[in-house]
Amino acid sequence: FCLIVALCSFGIVHATNASYNLEGEQAKDEATSAADxxxxxxxxxxxxxxxxxxxxxxxxxxxxxxSNFLVLAEELFRQSNEDGNLALRELALLPFGRVRLLLTKPxxxxxxADLFSPALVDRLQPYQSIAVGGLTINGPIPLTTGxxxxxxxxxxxFFSDVDEDEDWGHPDNITHPTDCPGPPCYNPxxxxxxxxxxxxxxxxxxxxxxxxxxxxxxxxxxxxxxxTTSALAGTNGPGILVSGGPNPDKVTANVTVALPGNxxxxxxxxxxxxxxxxxxxxxxxxxxxxxxxxxxxxxxxxxSAKRASVLLQEQLITNKLLxxxxxxxxxxxxxxxxxxxxxxxxxxxxxxxxxSNLSSDGQLNTLDRIAxxxxxxxxxxxxxxxxxxxxxxxxxxxxxxxxxxxxxGTDVAVKIIMLPGNMSGREKREKMxxxxxxxxxxxxxxxxxxxYHYRIKPIKESAKSGLEMTDFGSAVVFSDVSSSRAKSGLLxxxxxxxxxxxxxxxxxxEVQLVLEYCDRSSLRDALDAGVFMTPTGLNYAAQLDCAMDxxxx
Numbered sequence: 001f002c003l004i005v006a007l008c009s010f011g012i013v014h015a016t017n018a019s020y021n022l023e024g025e026q027a028k029d030e031a032t033s034a035a036d037x038x039x040x041x042x043x044x045x046x047x048x049x050x051x052x053x054x055x056x057x058x059x060x061x062x063x064x065x066x067s068n069f070l071v072l073a074e075e076l077f078r079q080s081n082e083d084g085n086l087a088l089r090e091l092a093l094l095p096f097g098r099v100r101l102l103l104t105k106p107x108x109x110x111x112x113a114d115l116f117s118p119a120l121v122d123r124l125q126p127y128q129s130i131a132v133g134g135l136t137i138n139g140p141i142p143l144t145t146g147x148x149x150x151x152x153x154x155x156x157x158f159f160s161d162v163d164e165d166e167d168w169g170h171p172d173n174i175t176h177p178t179d180c181p182g183p184p185c186y187n188p189x190x191x192x193x194x195x196x197x198x199x200x201x202x203x204x205x206x207x208x209x210x211x212x213x214x215x216x217x218x219x220x221x222x223x224x225x226x227x228t229t230s231a232l233a234g235t236n237g238p239g240i241l242v243s244g245g246p247n248p249d250k251v252t253a254n255v256t257v258a259l260p261g262n263x264x265x266x267x268x269x270x271x272x273x274x275x276x277x278x279x280x281x282x283x284x285x286x287x288x289x290x291x292x293x294x295x296x297x298x299x300x301x302x303x304s305a306k307r308a309s310v311l312l313q314e315q316l317i318t319n320k321l322l323x324x325x326x327x328x329x330x331x332x333x334x335x336x337x338x339x340x341x342x343x344x345x346x347x348x349x350x351x352x353x354x355x356s357n358l359s360s361d362g363q364l365n366t367l368d369r370i371a372x373x374x375x376x377x378x379x380x381x382x383x384x385x386x387x388x389x390x391x392x393x394x395x396x397x398x399x400x401x402x403x404x405x406x407x408x409g410t411d412v413a414v415k416i417i418m419l420p421g422n423m424s425g426r427e428k429r430e431k432m433x434x435x436x437x438x439x440x441x442x443x444x445x446x447x448x449x450x451x452y453h454y455r456i457k458p459i460k461e462s463a464k465s466g467l468e469m470t471d472f473g474s475a476v477v478f479s480d481v482s483s484s485r486a487k488s489g490l491l492x493x494x495x496x497x498x499x500x501x502x503x504x505x506x507x508x509x510e511v512q513l514v515l516e517y518c519d520r521s522s523l524r525d526a527l528d529a530g531v532f533m534t535p536t537g538l539n540y541a542a543q544l545d546c547a548m549d550x551x552x553x
Contacts, residue, residue: 136261
């Protein structure tokens, strides 16, 4: 999860930073282009002032200037008011800071304003222009008539090696500005004297109203702007000249508008940068959510794969157990089929026995039937008899008794079932007993008593010969005898040995099953002993364990 978020966030931040920086560079380029355009527009006043200053420096005599001023001023107006430039409103010669020659557009007006007079000196700041010693553009300043504002361009002119009383033929015999007989208007050490100003006024209203081609281009590009000056006329600090756009207080890039003797700053704001930042934050949030979802899906996939692996292992174990159970069942079925085949062969033998061997009730003698069965399965291997030591009686039922006994040195339960030889339906009952022994000896389960061994032996009416036929192991085994020997009471074992048994008959069969000995008594005893009770009530855990054992059995 963290790796996915880190990689995706790095890619998003890298891409958005590149776009963010690109938008910032574009905004700065747009601001630089607008600043250069403003400088070019204001250069109309600069060119007019510098042109007149050059003429004055060539010949400062008033008779020459008065005769040629109007012609020069009209030409400078024509050149300055070309398309794209700010409109030139006034052009004037100000000897010693007083307006002497003036041309105004569109209407001509006369003025004798004194820039050094106490009423105007603070607002028009002539001393600052003298201190700069070159062209300055100030403003916006209010005009003397009306409510309009304008930018004022001034150029101070100095002449060296002149007398303090030099007036250059001024008609009013004025020799120095008002209240400025000495420095900075005259330097007695160098003989440098202030002649006056060349002044021009440019209409500032369109620019201050935002009606400017360069400022409009910024708005059309979706940018906000703010044009400020470091020394706003009439204030003691910076001020805003004009602003536009929905967010002029925000800044993406700052550029300087290089004006003579003044400092303007143009700041622009590009809202697309904020959109990029918003987009970046949204993408990062989306990446986090998607990474979390993918991580959850991956975790679920891993858990599913783990569960599938566990289920596969369980299935393999189940298949193995089923295979083992199948083999056991197949072996059991095979043994049952063999027993059935043996009894079918017995049935065929019964058909060949002489009717003289039948008893008065039409039934075959039990001994003859057993002998026939022994002959049918004489090829089955006999196992060596094993001693079964029968001890005290544990339980007794209608069909048999259960004793505690010893077998192979182990405590066992010995179940003894007596099968009368003359009972009705004996063929079915004998099959039942044989199958019970065969099936119980093949069952292996933790909740079923294990059958270790079984034995079947006939019980004779007289023990004259002391011989009892005994068969045991995993199947009933008899040796083959002929019907004649069966009649005479001779029994032959699998080795061909025989002994005379006289005329005694087998009246019953004893089936002994050697079972696992359960020494914890019965469920009835457990209930009577209160095993499933606790001091506080029923012991549900013990009851559930017992129920589970019964269910599994």
